[in-house]
Amino acid sequence: MKATIVTIGDEILIGQIVDTNSGYIAKALDRIGIQTHEMLSISDDKKHILETFKKLQNQVDLVIITGGLGPTKDDITKKTFCDYFDDVLVEDQAVLAHVTEIIEGFYKRPINQLNKEQALVPSKGEVLFNKMGTAPGMWMKKDNTVFISLPGVPYEMKYLVDFEIVPKLVKEYKRPYIIHKTILTYGQGESMVAERIETWENNLPSFIKLAYLPAPGRVRLRLTARGENKDVLENAVKENVDSLSKIIGDIIVGFDEEETIEVVVGKLLAAHGKSLATAESCTGGKIAQMITSVAGASAYFKGSVVSYSKATKVSLLDIDSELIEKNDVVSAAVAVAMASNVKRLLQTDYAIATTGNAGPTSEPGSAAVGVVFIAIATPNEVVVSEFNFGQPREKVIDRTANKALELLQQEILKSTH
Amino acid sequence: MKATIVTIGDEILIGQIVDTNSGYIAKALDRIGIQTHEMLSISDDKKHILETFKKLQNQVDLVIITGGLGPTKDDITKKTFCDYFDDVLVEDQAVLAHVTEIIEGFYKRPINQLNKEQALVPSKGEVLFNKMGTAPGMWMKKDNTVFISLPGVPYEMKYLVDFEIVPKLVKEYKRPYIIHKTILTYGQGESMVAERIETWENNLPSFIKLAYLPAPGRVRLRLTARGENKDVLENAVKENVDSLSKIIGDIIVGFDEEETIEVVVGKLLAAHGKSLATAESCTGGKIAQMITSVAGASAYFKGSVVSYSKATKVSLLDIDSELIEKNDVVSAAVAVAMASNVKRLLQTDYAIATTGNAGPTSEPGSAAVGVVFIAIATPNEVVVSEFNFGQPREKVIDRTANKALELLQQEILKSTH
Numbered sequence: 001m002k003a004t005i006v007t008i009g010d011e012i013l014i015g016q017i018v019d020t021n022s023g024y025i026a027k028a029l030d031r032i033g034i035q036t037h038e039m040l041s042i043s044d045d046k047k048h049i050l051e052t053f054k055k056l057q058n059q060v061d062l063v064i065i066t067g068g069l070g071p072t073k074d075d076i077t078k079k080t081f082c083d084y085f086d087d088v089l090v091e092d093q094a095v096l097a098h099v100t101e102i103i104e105g106f107y108k109r110p111i112n113q114l115n116k117e118q119a120l121v122p123s124k125g126e127v128l129f130n131k132m133g134t135a136p137g138m139w140m141k142k143d144n145t146v147f148i149s150l151p152g153v154p155y156e157m158k159y160l161v162d163f164e165i166v167p168k169l170v171k172e173y174k175r176p177y178i179i180h181k182t183i184l185t186y187g188q189g190e191s192m193v194a195e196r197i198e199t200w201e202n203n204l205p206s207f208i209k210l211a212y213l214p215a216p217g218r219v220r221l222r223l224t225a226r227g228e229n230k231d232v233l234e235n236a237v238k239e240n241v242d243s244l245s246k247i248i249g250d251i252i253v254g255f256d257e258e259e260t261i262e263v264v265v266g267k268l269l270a271a272h273g274k275s276l277a278t279a280e281s282c283t284g285g286k287i288a289q290m291i292t293s294v295a296g297a298s299a300y301f302k303g304s305v306v307s308y309s310k311a312t313k314v315s316l317l318d319i320d321s322e323l324i325e326k327n328d329v330v331s332a333a334v335a336v337a338m339a340s341n342v343k344r345l346l347q348t349d350y351a352i353a354t355t356g357n358a359g360p361t362s363e364p365g366s367a368a369v370g371v372v373f374i375a376i377a378t379p380n381e382v383v384v385s386e387f388n389f390g391q392p393r394e395k396v397i398d399r400t401a402n403k404a405l406e407l408l409q410q411e412i413l414k415s416t417h
Numbered sequence: 418m419k420a421t422i423v424t425i426g427d428e429i430l431i432g433q434i435v436d437t438n439s440g441y442i443a444k445a446l447d448r449i450g451i452q453t454h455e456m457l458s459i460s461d462d463k464k465h466i467l468e469t470f471k472k473l474q475n476q477v478d479l480v481i482i483t484g485g486l487g488p489t490k491d492d493i494t495k496k497t498f499c500d501y502f503d504d505v506l507v508e509d510q511a512v513l514a515h516v517t518e519i520i521e522g523f524y525k526r527p528i529n530q531l532n533k534e535q536a537l538v539p540s541k542g543e544v545l546f547n548k549m550g551t552a553p554g555m556w557m558k559k560d561n562t563v564f565i566s567l568p569g570v571p572y573e574m575k576y577l578v579d580f581e582i583v584p585k586l587v588k589e590y591k592r593p594y595i596i597h598k599t600i601l602t603y604g605q606g607e608s609m610v611a612e613r614i615e616t617w618e619n620n621l622p623s624f625i626k627l628a629y630l631p632a633p634g635r636v637r638l639r640l641t642a643r644g645e646n647k648d649v650l651e652n653a654v655k656e657n658v659d660s661l662s663k664i665i666g667d668i669i670v671g672f673d674e675e676e677t678i679e680v681v682v683g684k685l686l687a688a689h690g691k692s693l694a695t696a697e698s699c700t701g702g703k704i705a706q707m708i709t710s711v712a713g714a715s716a717y718f719k720g721s722v723v724s725y726s727k728a729t730k731v732s733l734l735d736i737d738s739e740l741i742e743k744n745d746v747v748s749a750a751v752a753v754a755m756a757s758n759v760k761r762l763l764q765t766d767y768a769i770a771t772t773g774n775a776g777p778t779s780e781p782g783s784a785a786v787g788v789v790f791i792a793i794a795t796p797n798e799v800v801v802s803e804f805n806f807g808q809p810r811e812k813v814i815d816r817t818a819n820k821a822l823e824l825l826q827q828e829i830l831k832s833t834h
Binding site: 010011012013014015016017018019020022023024025026027028030035036037038039040041042043044070071072073074075107109112113114115155180189190191192194195201209210211212213214222224277278280283284285286287288289291292293295297298301302303304305306307308309311312315316345346347359360361392393394395397 | 427428429430431432433434435436437439440441442443444445447452453454455456457458459460461487488489490491492524526529530531532570572597606607608609611612618626627628629630631639641694695697700701702703704705706708709710712714715718719720721722723724725726728729732733762763764776777778809810811812814
């Protein structure tokens with residue numbers, strides 16, 4: 001079963017917003033064994049939309065469309081659906097009651113004509129009731145292709161995917177099995193890893209595909225197995241992961257696909273009943289933000305001091321101003337002091353500290369652009385490392401935050417074993 | 418002149434990573450008057466790539482492809498280029514020297530066969546020298562369509578777009594004019610705004626297109642004018658913006674397309690020589706992270722206290738524990754105390770404080786999920802507002818951070834006028 005995901009909206013085609021919806025939908029489909037054949041972004045243009053529908057008709061089993069369902073003139077998906085399916089719009093009473101409740105109950109004003117039109121749906125379609133907003137989703141079929149239209153607002157789209165579309169697809173369609181297994185390696189580049197596993201890679205069965213997903217400092221290897229027999233797939237994946245582990249066991253650090261480093265670190269801390277604080281200079285709160293994006297973080301995260309000036313380091317982090325003068329604010333000594341002081345002040349088991357120059361410019365006599373110090377305080381000691389993450393600024397901040405969490409993970413594993 | 422942007426990679430089609438490259442390229446093309454017709458993500462599959470090239474041949478003037486240029490077996494773009502253009506790969510000496518320098522100079526190991534293959538390029542193409550990495554870009558032409566292949570690593574892709582492709586396109590092609598003007602409105606929903614400007618919208622000339630870009634609490638209106646005569650376009654856009662301002666001047670807050678709220682606030686603070694600190698509970702450092710993502714933020718941002726526990730609020734923010742017990746940690750009183758204390762402790766002119774329950778769960782007797790208090794301390798007073806941002810967690814954090822910066826902007830405008 002194959003799907004194509006279509007995003008409608010000029011704002012995507014001029015680069016004003018990035019489409020994150022398609023990725024969410026693709027992941028949800030992949031989990032239930034439906035392969036995304038293509039993702040496509042097209043303009044808010046009736047002719048363009050109709051041509052796209054025609055092209056996809058019978059090429060794939062499923063077309064999922066997001067965007068163009070708002071109340072304004074540039075939102076034309078609904079009318080274009082009617083054209084394509086030779087249908088008319090009719091008022092849906094349940095949707096109208098829901099829209100009225102949102103506008104009058106939440107926004108405290110009478111509904112206007114444009115709001116009322118949100119309750120119009122194609123007569124031949126199935127309405128996907130949108131509890132999260134005013135625009136309903138639609139499910140329509142022509143020949144062998146199902147066309148589903150969803151609002152572009154991410155949390156409305158996510159609700160409809162999780163609670164309407166996926167359950168319906170699981171119930172109504174037979175799907176093949178897809179198994180992914182991701183092997184996370186640290187410390188060697190893509191070409192080094194590839195060289196080491198060449199023979200293994202050449203001997204993979206034809207129904208298993210290998211992908212290399214390199215990121216700064218690490219490479220994920222993803223195995224994808226597709227077929228009809230779940231047991232055969234699972235056994236083949238397991239066997240090949242086992243033989244791979246014998247070849248590059250020294251650089252494999254994990255197998256979990258979905259888990260980001262902040263989730264992994266959070267689980268480790270929670271499991272061992274340990275707590276964490278951060279003192280951030282060049283990362284400006286990024287590490288705290290990553291940690292607190294995980295629900296339940298308050299169980300192990302006590303807080304952060306984002307010290308974006310020398311005065312803040314002295315007053316809030318209790319750092320000796322002479323230490324800063326003597327070593328420079330971007331130095332191993334200051335990173336160590338930040339980590340140990342924030343750990344003491346917030347009474348935690350672990351602490352992370354960052355100080356560096358994220359760029360784009362540097363003052364004469366101070367640290368070069370891209371230079372970063374990361375210190376990790378553990379119950380027993382403080383370790384500090386120096387890096388040069390180059391440019392641009394966003395990359396320095398991202399890499400520092402990710403590297404700091406990786407270093408923390410290693411230290412937790414060491415000190416809890 | 419029309420372009421289609423193609424991303425190659427199974428990791429995108431299974432939703433493992435989000436494609437941000439296409440948006441960057443589209444924005445760069447749009448600035449020089451080249452329209453992006455479609456964006457397309459396809460699999461690492463030779464047949465799929467060749468079919469796509471064939472389909473796009475002569476349908477658009479420009480095909481820009483990212484991904485599939487790495488050193489490993491799943492990177493097949495280069496070989497597929499050779500197939501499509503009936504070409505062979507030859508070793509480029511300048512690229513080989515560059516790859517050798519990176520591997521031997523930076524990674525401190527001898528180059529291997531896979532690294533060497535990075536220096537192979539199609540003989541008929543033009544090499545786009547990649548200073549930022551080992552994979553060169555390629556520029557090839559067939560009939561009326563130019564095919565450009567770029568590495569998928571974002572900062573390598575960005576470098577080649579900015580320093581190789583855009584200058585070459587500007588030099589070699591005649592392009593129409595595209596003018597965008599974005600009008601930022603606050604405080605009224607999409608359907609309300611649409612109702613107010615209906616007549617104006619109906620009278621827009623055919624070469625000007627209007628789009629509504631709603632986001633929580635605000636609507637951007639984007640006018641796009643396309644044509645041959647720059648003066649005609651500019652005058653028409655100006656006239657229509659003027660007449661629009663007469664209709665909804667009360668809700669228009671700005672006209673700048675690119676500027677995010679953190680950039681706007683940063684400019685305001687810098688212009689008035691004022692400083693800022695934040696005390697963040699439910700936003701967990703998100704506001705500090707947004708502010709410090711802007712280069713030069715250290716001129717006005719002193720730091721943040723991310724107080725993710727009561728103890729941290731008491732010890733670092735000097736908040737009376739009785740005040741917390743009496744009012745609950747999520748309360749107007751605590752928000753006010755957080756804002757005024759962090760302003761005093763970090764000696765700034767302004768401060769933001771957030772406290773709320775981002776969810777997904779709430780304790781009995783404490784604040785409901787989604788409830789947030791935001792306090793803004795100015796040189797003269799502290800103002801506090803209550804919100805309910807519902808769920809999910811990421812939305813509560815995002816909306817709180819954005820709303821806090823908007824409230825700060827309004828307070829700065831008030832107190833500096």
